[in-house]
Amino acid sequence: MFNYSVRRLLTAVPTILILIVFAFYLMRLAPGGPFTSEKPLPPAVMENVLKRYGMDEPLHMQLFTYIKNIVCCFDFGPSFSQKDRSVNDIIAQGFPVTLTYGFWSAVFVLVLGIPLGIIAALRHNSFWDYLMTGLAIFSQIFPNFVLAPLMVLLFTLSWGLLPGGGWNGGQWQYIVMPAIALGTSYMAGVARLTRGSLLEVLNSPFIRTARAKGLPERTILIRHALKPALLPTLTYMGPVFVYMITGSVFIDVFFSTGGIGQDFIDGAYSRDYSVLLGLAIIYCVLTFSINLVLDLLYAWIDPKVRDSL
Amino acid sequence: MSLLSVQDLAIRFSTGDGTVHAVNNVSFDIAPGEKVALVGESGSGKSQIALSIMGLLAKNAQVSGRILHEGRDLLTLSQDALNKVRAKKIAMIFQDPMSALNPYMRVGRQLTEIVELHEGLGRADARKRAIEAMEAVQIPDAKNRIDAYPHEFSGGMRQRIVIAMALICKPGLILADEPTTALDVTVQAQIMRLLDEIQSELNTAVLLITHDLGVVAGFCDRSMVLYGGRMMETAPTKDLFAAPSHPYTRGLLRAVPNINDAAGELRAIPGSPPNQLRPLTHCPFAARCVDAVEQCRSTLPELTGEATKRACLRPVEALS
Numbered sequence: 001m002f003n004y005s006v007r008r009l010l011t012a013v014p015t016i017l018i019l020i021v022f023a024f025y026l027m028r029l030a031p032g033g034p035f036t037s038e039k040p041l042p043p044a045v046m047e048n049v050l051k052r053y054g055m056d057e058p059l060h061m062q063l064f065t066y067i068k069n070i071v072c073c074f075d076f077g078p079s080f081s082q083k084d085r086s087v088n089d090i091i092a093q094g095f096p097v098t099l100t101y102g103f104w105s106a107v108f109v110l111v112l113g114i115p116l117g118i119i120a121a122l123r124h125n126s127f128w129d130y131l132m133t134g135l136a137i138f139s140q141i142f143p144n145f146v147l148a149p150l151m152v153l154l155f156t157l158s159w160g161l162l163p164g165g166g167w168n169g170g171q172w173q174y175i176v177m178p179a180i181a182l183g184t185s186y187m188a189g190v191a192r193l194t195r196g197s198l199l200e201v202l203n204s205p206f207i208r209t210a211r212a213k214g215l216p217e218r219t220i221l222i223r224h225a226l227k228p229a230l231l232p233t234l235t236y237m238g239p240v241f242v243y244m245i246t247g248s249v250f251i252d253v254f255f256s257t258g259g260i261g262q263d264f265i266d267g268a269y270s271r272d273y274s275v276l277l278g279l280a281i282i283y284c285v286l287t288f289s290i291n292l293v294l295d296l297l298y299a300w301i302d303p304k305v306r307d308s309l
Numbered sequence: 310m311s312l313l314s315v316q317d318l319a320i321r322f323s324t325g326d327g328t329v330h331a332v333n334n335v336s337f338d339i340a341p342g343e344k345v346a347l348v349g350e351s352g353s354g355k356s357q358i359a360l361s362i363m364g365l366l367a368k369n370a371q372v373s374g375r376i377l378h379e380g381r382d383l384l385t386l387s388q389d390a391l392n393k394v395r396a397k398k399i400a401m402i403f404q405d406p407m408s409a410l411n412p413y414m415r416v417g418r419q420l421t422e423i424v425e426l427h428e429g430l431g432r433a434d435a436r437k438r439a440i441e442a443m444e445a446v447q448i449p450d451a452k453n454r455i456d457a458y459p460h461e462f463s464g465g466m467r468q469r470i471v472i473a474m475a476l477i478c479k480p481g482l483i484l485a486d487e488p489t490t491a492l493d494v495t496v497q498a499q500i501m502r503l504l505d506e507i508q509s510e511l512n513t514a515v516l517l518i519t520h521d522l523g524v525v526a527g528f529c530d531r532s533m534v535l536y537g538g539r540m541m542e543t544a545p546t547k548d549l550f551a552a553p554s555h556p557y558t559r560g561l562l563r564a565v566p567n568i569n570d571a572a573g574e575l576r577a578i579p580g581s582p583p584n585q586l587r588p589l590t591h592c593p594f595a596a597r598c599v600d601a602v603e604q605c606r607s608t609l610p611e612l613t614g615e616a617t618k619r620a621c622l623r624p625v626e627a628l629s
Contacts (some may be wrong), residue, residue: 209409212403213395214427302412303460
């Protein structure tokens with residue numbers, strides 16, 4: 001398993017390189033640039049600015065310098081649009097924010113979604129099952145840009161319980177609404193997925209064997225059924241978790257949390273090449289690591305997978 | 310004194326198409342240590358009878374009748390009381406060893422949890438018992454194999470583990486539901502020999518459910534033939550094979566391919582199994598029976614007789 005992890009990490013390096021090259025050229029293909037404005041800069045000024053950011057060199061040299069700086073000094077370059085701030089600064093400021101509310105959002109998804117799914121499956125075709133399934137479908141189709149304003153309307157404007165935005169160093173009152181708004185539809189997805197797969201597992205022959213042993217239902221659920229029933233949920237949660245901890249543009253804009261989702265949107269508008277590239281690399285690395293963790297979790301659950309590692 | 314007494318057992322399933330009458334007023338007894346075969350084609354209800362004894366029928370099943378075991382009706386027991394019977398007093402061997410074992414759990418754990426539950430053994434004692442059980446079913450190197458997962462065993466070895474699970478508490482009755490159907494012919498013979506050895510060693514009663522008459526011939530004292538959820542004939546196995554007294558049993562035995570048969574054709578019973586969506590009002594085999602007379606299509610024959618019991622309106626002498 002250790003060898004497998006090392007192998008996977010090694011294959012990550014060329015993948016990230018390819019991603020950098022692609023993203024780099026793709027961005028340059030987009031019309032405009034970081035210093036394009038309505039009133040064009042005088043040519044002499046423009047020349048100076050370009051020189052200051054190393055953009056007077058040929059493209060492949062810029063790319064080479066960029067990669068070299070990352071590899072040798074972990075330096076993702078200066079921001080093109082925000083004066084005197086480096087990409088490292090921007091990420092160091094924004095990423096902890098998205099990581100925090102993203103993490104709590106994922107906790108909310110799992111802690112609520114899995115038990116709801118289990119209850120619905122155990123009470124199959126009962127009132128609680130229909131209620132849960134109905135609620136889940138409802139919240140799954142309920143977009144966060146409707147849910148977030150609704151929550152602000154209720155919890156902030158009507159009842160004054162929670163602040164309607166901001167971050168304030170990550171106090172819990174500021175995390176609750178972004179985390180719930182971000183997670184609700186995924187929570188519903190997890191609940192439905194858990195319900196479906198647990199129902200399937202509970203109907204499988206090896207559960208019948210367990211019943212034939214005289215085991216009480218609770219033991220059967222915990223010891224025999226839960227692990228296999230959570231496999232699809234695990235698959236589902238992988239990409240969702242990456243999406244959550246890298247932040248949502250909508251959440252950052254609506255709640256003014258100041259996460260990297262906001263930086264991504266700003267970077268795209270102002271053609272801030274280095275910020276966009278830096279964020280793309282973060283997404284890539286996170287996707288890689290989470291997938292690795294997921295695969296190891298699979299192996300932990302399923303002995304057949306373990307043998308094939 | 311019988312160990313298990315099934316009386317007037319009827320099993321119906323409510324489905325989208327209507328009510329399926331899977332088992333229709335079946336009665337039989339099993340004596341301690343007796344080896345009984347329950348023979349029938351697929352859909353005859355034989356597996357459902359075993360599942361009803363274990364209380365493992367699907368949720369849409371309705372059961373009536375009585376299943377008496379040690380003076381108690383298993384059909385009326387509470388879940389907790391039934392759990393104390395399962396595996397401890399009556400154990401079941403399932404048909405497909407590929408799916409009957411939990412693929413996510415070491416086989417040792419799947420064995421130890423039974424004795425931990427029913428005999429209150431600690432981890433170490435339970436493990437010792439599990440190894441003994443695996444050795445009893447002749448799994449080589451049981452000491453090390455106990456920590457393997459099901460997928461690391463062959464089909465035959467997995468079925469041995471399923472058998473080990475059934476016998477680990479030394480139950481008085483084992484229900485073996487097609488224990489060899491999913492296995493190679495050579496492995497089938499090994500498994501049946503193993504069952505036979507274990508049976509005589511523990512003097513456990515066995516209800517062998519099968520469609521394979523060859524398996525029955527070598528193993529069971531007594532055979533019961535089921536058709537359309539109705540008992541057609543029960544007789545000592547020797548008599549049943551030597552002189553089948555029911556037209557359906559005769560058709561079944563004639564359908565077993567014989568290598569000395571010059572023509573080399575397969576002699577199937579013409580027609581198809583009965584529509585079980587209608588309640589039984591007459592002999593379910595009448596439509597396919599070569600000896601059927603008008604009365605067979607209007608009257609439901611009762612199972613009568615001494616050593617050999619048959620449910621047929623026509624006297625044995627009149628059969629073709």
